[in-house]
Amino acid sequence: SQELEQSPQSLIVQEGKNLTINCTSSKTLYGLYWYKQKYGEGLIFLMMLQKGGEEKSHEKITAKLDEKKQQSSLHITASQPSHAGIYLCGADTGANNLFFGTGTRLTVIP
Amino acid sequence: GAVVSQHPSRVICKSGTSVKIECRSLDFQATTMFWYRQFPKQSLMLMATSNEGSKATYEQGVEKDKFLINHASLTLSTLTVTSAHPEDSSFYICSAQKGTSGGALETQYFGPGTRLLVL
Numbered sequence: 001s002q003e004l005e006q007s008p009q010s011l012i013v014q015e016g017k018n019l020t021i022n023c024t025s026s027k028t029l030y031g032l033y034w035y036k037q038k039y040g041e042g043l044i045f046l047m048m049l050q051k052g053g054e055e056k057s058h059e060k061i062t063a064k065l066d067e068k069k070q071q072s073s074l075h076i077t078a079s080q081p082s083h084a085g086i087y088l089c090g091a092d093t094g095a096n097n098l099f100f101g102t103g104t105r106l107t108v109i110p
Numbered sequence: 111g112a113v114v115s116q117h118p119s120r121v122i123c124k125s126g127t128s129v130k131i132e133c134r135s136l137d138f139q140a141t142t143m144f145w146y147r148q149f150p151k152q153s154l155m156l157m158a159t160s161n162e163g164s165k166a167t168y169e170q171g172v173e174k175d176k177f178l179i180n181h182a183s184l185t186l187s188t189l190t191v192t193s194a195h196p197e198d199s200s201f202y203i204c205s206a207q208k209g210t211s212g213g214a215l216e217t218q219y220f221g222p223g224t225r226l227l228v229l
Contacts, residue, residue, distance in 0.1 A: 035220070042116075042203060042222040043154075088153060090218075098144070098205075098218060100154045 003027075004091050006101035013079050014109050021074045021104045023089030031092035032072045034063050037103075038085045046074075076106075084108045113137055114206045116221035123194055124229055131189045131224045133204030139184035140206035144218065145177070148201040160187045194228040201225050 003026040013019050023032065031050045035043040047056045049065035049072060056063055060077045076083055086105050090098035113136040123129050133143055141162050146154040158179050160166040166179035176198075178190040187206075191198050202225075205218040 033217070042114075043205075043220040045217060045219070048217060098156070100146075100156075103153045105151075 004089065004099055004101040006087075006089055006104050008104060009102065010105045010107075012107045012109065015080060016078055019076050019079055019106070021087050021089075021106075023072045023074070023091075023101050025070045025091055027070070029065075029069045029091045032063075032065050032069075033090040033092070033098065034072070034074050035088045035090060036085050037088060043088065079106075079108045081108045081110055112208070112217075112219045114140075114204065114219045114221040116202075116204055116224050118224060119222060120225045120227075122227045122229065125195050126193055129191045129194055129226060131191070131202055131204075131226075133187045133189070133206065133221050135185045135206040135219070138206070138208050138219075140187075140208065141184060142207040143181055143187040144205045144207070145179060145187070145189050146203045146205065148203060148223075150201075154203060157189075191226065194226070196228045199226055199228045 005024050007022050011019055033048050034046040036046055037043050047063045049063060052067040052069045054065045062075045065072045084106055086103045088103050089101040115134045115136055117132045121129055143160045145157045147157050148154050156169050157172045158166045158168045160179045160181040162181045162184050168174045176192055181187040201223050203220055203223040205220045207218050
């Protein structure tokens with residue numbers, strides 16, 4: 001069965017620090033999506049990665065997908081309180097749906 | 111563009127009653143919509159995939175008679191929780207997918223979610 005693991009599960013950083021969240025799949029992915037969720041709210045689409053080795057950036061957030069398409073990392077540079085929330089990776093398994101990781105709860109201390 | 115709405119945002123009901131949750135794509139046509147459930151401090155769990163004009167495909171362990179899904183048009187899918195019980199209390203999120211390319215490579219657009227509390 002498909003497994004998608006995120007690490008760390010929880011992260012507390014000082015404002016201005018950099019951080020990285022990882023998402024690892026047990027199988028090769030067709031695509032990998034990153035979302036941000038504020039607790040109890042809907043998801044905000046951040047980025048989608050499809051090709052091995054692909055890297056995308058949006059403002060201070062950069063996401064990469066490894067060559068084997070089994071691992072992705074989300075990197076935030078100079079974190080701000082507005083970055084706080086739950087980050088979820090979603091994997092396209094090729095079955096026309098998304099399988100989500102366990103989530104990473106990010107707290108940014110001003 | 112690509113806005114998805116859900117209604118209601120919150121609902122409290124008595125045990126044994128049925129609750130209907132609507133998911134609408136406001137500015138695009140969604141041939142496929144997905145329903146997810148999220149327990150506190152946990153990730154999203156896919157419940158079912160809904161295709162316009164056909165029966166929904168339920169994930170293993172999800173009771174189709176309990177969670178009725180109707181995708182009557184290209185902009186509307188409904189989830190009805192029948193005979194709701196306290197264990198059905200959860201956060202339900204829908205997503206809508208543009209296009210007909212198949213696979214989830216078309217970005218899914220998520221609704222704001224519906225919080226259900228069954229007393």
